[in-house]
Amino acid sequence: MNLDNFYKKTIKFFLKWLAKFYLVKNKPYIIVISGTTNRYWVREEIAGILRERNFLVRTNKKNFNAEIGLPLSILGLSSGEKKISKWAEILWQAVKINTKEYAGKEYLILEMAIDRPEDMDYLTGIVKPHTVILTTITMIYRENFENLDEIANEYAKLIKTIPWNGLLILNGDDKRIKKLSAFFDGKIIYCGFEEDAHFRTFDIKKVLDGQEFKVEIKRKEKEIRDFKIRTFGKHHIYAALVREAIADNFTTPAKEFFAKISKDLLDVSGE
Amino acid sequence: MFFRTQKINLSSIKQIELLASKIPDVVSLAQGIPSFDTPEVVKKAAIKALNNGKVAKYSLTTGIPELRETIEQKLAEENMYYDFETEIIVTAGSIEAITATLITVINDKKNEVILFSPSYASYAEAVKVAGGKPVFVNLTEKEYWRINFELLEKKITKSTAAILFCNPNNPTGTIFPKEDLMKIGKLAQKKKFFIISDEVYKDFIYIDQRPTPLSSGQATNDRQFFSLAEEPEFRKFTVRIFSLSKAYAMTGWRIGFLHSDEEITREILKTHDSLVTCAPVISQCAALAALDYADNEIINFRNEFNKRRKIVCDYLDELSSFFSYQKPNSSYFVFPKLLPKRDSWKFSLELLEKARVAVVPGAAFGPSGEGYIRISFGRSEKDIHEAFRRIKLYFNHQL
Numbered sequence: 001m002n003l004d005n006f007y008k009k010t011i012k013f014f015l016k017w018l019a020k021f022y023l024v025k026n027k028p029y030i031i032v033i034s035g036t037t038n039r040y041w042v043r044e045e046i047a048g049i050l051r052e053r054n055f056l057v058r059t060n061k062k063n064f065n066a067e068i069g070l071p072l073s074i075l076g077l078s079s080g081e082k083k084i085s086k087w088a089e090i091l092w093q094a095v096k097i098n099t100k101e102y103a104g105k106e107y108l109i110l111e112m113a114i115d116r117p118e119d120m121d122y123l124t125g126i127v128k129p130h131t132v133i134l135t136t137i138t139m140i141y142r143e144n145f146e147n148l149d150e151i152a153n154e155y156a157k158l159i160k161t162i163p164w165n166g167l168l169i170l171n172g173d174d175k176r177i178k179k180l181s182a183f184f185d186g187k188i189i190y191c192g193f194e195e196d197a198h199f200r201t202f203d204i205k206k207v208l209d210g211q212e213f214k215v216e217i218k219r220k221e222k223e224i225r226d227f228k229i230r231t232f233g234k235h236h237i238y239a240a241l242v243r244e245a246i247a248d249n250f251t252t253p254a255k256e257f258f259a260k261i262s263k264d265l266l267d268v269s270g271e
Numbered sequence: 272m273f274f275r276t277q278k279i280n281l282s283s284i285k286q287i288e289l290l291a292s293k294i295p296d297v298v299s300l301a302q303g304i305p306s307f308d309t310p311e312v313v314k315k316a317a318i319k320a321l322n323n324g325k326v327a328k329y330s331l332t333t334g335i336p337e338l339r340e341t342i343e344q345k346l347a348e349e350n351m352y353y354d355f356e357t358e359i360i361v362t363a364g365s366i367e368a369i370t371a372t373l374i375t376v377i378n379d380k381k382n383e384v385i386l387f388s389p390s391y392a393s394y395a396e397a398v399k400v401a402g403g404k405p406v407f408v409n410l411t412e413k414e415y416w417r418i419n420f421e422l423l424e425k426k427i428t429k430s431t432a433a434i435l436f437c438n439p440n441n442p443t444g445t446i447f448p449k450e451d452l453m454k455i456g457k458l459a460q461k462k463k464f465f466i467i468s469d470e471v472y473k474d475f476i477y478i479d480q481r482p483t484p485l486s487s488g489q490a491t492n493d494r495q496f497f498s499l500a501e502e503p504e505f506r507k508f509t510v511r512i513f514s515l516s517k518a519y520a521m522t523g524w525r526i527g528f529l530h531s532d533e534e535i536t537r538e539i540l541k542t543h544d545s546l547v548t549c550a551p552v553i554s555q556c557a558a559l560a561a562l563d564y565a566d567n568e569i570i571n572f573r574n575e576f577n578k579r580r581k582i583v584c585d586y587l588d589e590l591s592s593f594f595s596y597q598k599p600n601s602s603y604f605v606f607p608k609l610l611p612k613r614d615s616w617k618f619s620l621e622l623l624e625k626a627r628v629a630v631v632p633g634a635a636f637g638p639s640g641e642g643y644i645r646i647s648f649g650r651s652e653k654d655i656h657e658a659f660r661r662i663k664l665y666f667n668h669q670l
Contacts, residue, residue: 116323138336208506210503233354233355
């Protein structure tokens with residue numbers, strides 16, 4: 001083993017255990033977004049809606065989403081890049097973070113990326129998510145996986161870690177992803193274009209400055225809403241559907257709600 | 272025989288470099304190559320991809336999805352919204368993107384492409400490769416290298432297929448202001464031609480001069496860089512091109528991208544596919560790392576270029592009997608006028624022969640570039656000092 005590998009393995013080991021300790025100690029609510037594409041935009045959308053609703057939200061830094069990046073994201077730290085001294089400082093910071101007490105329930109929204117078959121085992125060894133969102137399974141990793149079904153099997157491992165009272169949000173238009181519902185007995189929401197999706201989009205129009213579409217939300221009573229986004233591409237519509245699904249399932253915590261109300265009341269100046 | 276290529280010339284920049292390579296101990300301020308090495312994080316990513324067996328096979332013709340997704344994210348940060356699945360194509364550098372676009376938009380009825388003069392030397396040749404005819408619109412130093420719309424409108428005909436320009440401009444370093452670009456957009460909309468905007472130098476803008484309108488009679492230096500690709504009303508006929516060559520010191524990796532509305536990219540993709548199948552996969556992996564992790568390097572490069580710009584300008588000030596110039600606001604080129612007026616090719620060859628310093632003759636950048644030379648400050652400080660030491664000796668008749 002060369003020196004670079006030795007350092008990498010050591011850093012990886014300590015980061016993994018420091019991140020695990022952080023999660024056990026602080027018990028944040030964890031939402032994991034996985035899939036081969038569209039993790040970033042889904043992450044941005046759901047972080048946005050949860051922040052709007054006064055949740056204490058933290059997300060991955062940059063695209064830190066794999067074996068070293070994920071623990072760094074959990075701990076809220078930057079990369080040491082190639083400098084050993086910087087890594088030593090980062091590990092020390094991680095220790096200090098773990099000695100602090102934090103007020104309030106934190107919501108960690110984490111992208112999780114896999115590059116090869118064993119990656120998911122490693123990542124789920126660190127993170128046990130409460131909610132999982134699966135975006136797509138495309139041919140992105142074909143060099144390291146035999147086929148797309150092999151990638152789907154990796155995502156099944158992730159789904160199996162969701163607790164019974166957790167939530168699974170799936171792309172309702174991808175047959176492989178839909179099949180993965182067999183691995184979870186709890187609440188499942190499908191988002192997509194297909195008729196049976198719980199959050200279904202239709203009447204999509206590409207306009208000069210973005211896209212207009214309707215969203216049908218299937219609850220006890222059906223609801224249809226109009227949407228306009230300034231971005232282009234189907235993946236942004238999926239991200240918007242997931243945002244709605246999250247909005248529907250995560251209402252503002254009572255404590256924060258009343259805190260905001262009282263703050264708003266106190267802010268009425270001049271009266 | 273060779274009907275198409277007989278009218279195509281090897282770029283003058285390459286010709287000068289070729290001549291320079293035969294002269295020992297030459298200092299070259301000719302080619303637009305940054306003196307820096309590719310950032311470490313980029314090289315490591317390429318090595319990792321290579322070792323993981325990721326680079327041996329073709330990628331999708333449009334490029335690896337992760338890279339296109341990252342490009343989409345980056346564009347959104349700059350107020351440009353394009354779909355990574357249908358509107359972004361990763362290319363083998365910007366010149367492949369330009370050529371593929373030109374081949375796509377040029378046809379029998381619309382075969383003229385408007386180019387500014389001076390502008391990047393290879394544009395005219397790329398137009399000819401695509402079977403088109405370059406039509407030059409002169410920019411003049413007197414007008415601070417800004418676009419003269421009276422001249423431009425006269426050159427637009429029924430045969431105009433596209434306008435191709437570099438913003439910030441190479442070799443003048445001019446940043447075209449938003450108002451001028453919007454006028455181009457409106458003209459293209461009205462006269463139905465495509466806009467090809469090459470923005471490879473957009474990361475090297477030195478903001479020490481304030482913007483001034485053309486009417487003020489002073490040099491215009493728009494501090495706010497603007498791209499027509501930001502404007503939704505122009506997206507259906509605007510193709511924006513960017514390369515990682517300059518921003519991330521990756522000229523040898525041949526990697527860049529283009530983006531436009533899907534109606535155009537769908538067509539360009541066919542040309543891109545037949546030209547290169549896909550951009551080199553190892554370079555795509557490297558580009559992904561560059562866009563994700565190397566933005567700090569751009570800041571370092573920019574600061575360094577800014578220092579070198581000052582050094583070059585100081586030297587030119589010292590040589591004010593032989594050169595007059597406008598301080599460039601961007602890129603890493605300065606485009607001084609030769610005093611007294613002389614033939615730029617003759618001067619460049621003499622400088623190469625006597626002083627062993629390579630510069631590019633202004634004529635290479637179009638008809639209005641005659642009488643000027645292009646000096647690159649992308650080279651190291653050591654090279655710049657040595658080149659100007661020799662240039663001074665040359666002018667003092669000591670060589």
